[in-house]
Amino acid sequence: MKRLGFLIALALATPALALPPLATVKPINDGLRAVMIADQIRIACPSIAARMIAGWSFIRSLEAQARDMGYSAGQIEEFVESSAQRKRLEGEAAAYMKAGGVVGGQPETYCALGREEIEKGSQIGAFLRVK
Numbered sequence: 001m002k003r004l005g006f007l008i009a010l011a012l013a014t015p016a017l018a019l020p021p022l023a024t025v026k027p028i029n030d031g032l033r034a035v036m037i038a039d040q041i042r043i044a045c046p047s048i049a050a051r052m053i054a055g056w057s058f059i060r061s062l063e064a065q066a067r068d069m070g071y072s073a074g075q076i077e078e079f080v081e082s083s084a085q086r087k088r089l090e091g092e093a094a095a096y097m098k099a100g101g102v103v104g105g106q107p108e109t110y111c112a113l114g115r116e117e118i119e120k121g122s123q124i125g126a127f128l129r130v131k
Contacts, residue, residue, distance in 0.1 A: 001121045006066060009087060019069065019070050019071060019075075021079075022066065022071060022075065022076070022079040022085075023079065023085055023088070025066070025069070027062075027065065028062055028065065028066055029089070029092075030123075031058065031062045031123070032062065032089055033057075033089050033092050033093050033096070034122075034123040035048045035055055035058065035125045035127060036089055036090065036093045037093045037096060037097060037117075038050065038055065038111070038117075038124045038125075038127035038128050039055075039113075039127075040093065040097065041097075041111075041113060041114040041117075041124070041128060042066070042114070042127075042128060044107050044110035044111075045107050045110040045111040045114050046107060046111075046131075047110075047111055047130060047131050048110075048111060048114040048115070048118075048128050048129070048130055048131065049128070049129055049130075049131050050127060050128060051126065051127050051128060051129055052127055054127055058123075058126075058127070063076055072092075091094050095103070097110075097113060100113040114128050115130065118130065
């Protein structure tokens with residue numbers, strides 16, 4: 001009877017131990033969005049370049065953080081390769097850049113945002129440098 005009680009308690013506790021979808025993990029999403037914004041700035045702005053090693057190191061740290069939280073390599077890969085998640089993050093990145101004054105087709109607006117992020121010492125700015 002004690003064993004049955006233990007199994008019931010374990011079964012009831014399991015849902016509480018389930019991991020939330022990676023899309024809801026704020027540090028992972030904020031980090032990926034920052035990398036995405038920095039990449040778009042460096043592509044559009046001819047006077048700003050990427051700090052590629054910093055970017056790749058940061059992405060690896062996000063992967064390690066997700067693993068430490070209990071996500072499997074398969075779950076992480078599925079999330080990162082999901083076109084729906086990419087579109088969601090692209091939308092968030094576009095909204096951030098628009099709020100920062102970026103206008104599509106106007107490289108100088110990307111440059112202004114990039115310089116501002118570098119000067120602020122933000123996560124986005126950490127992935128960029130002025131040429």
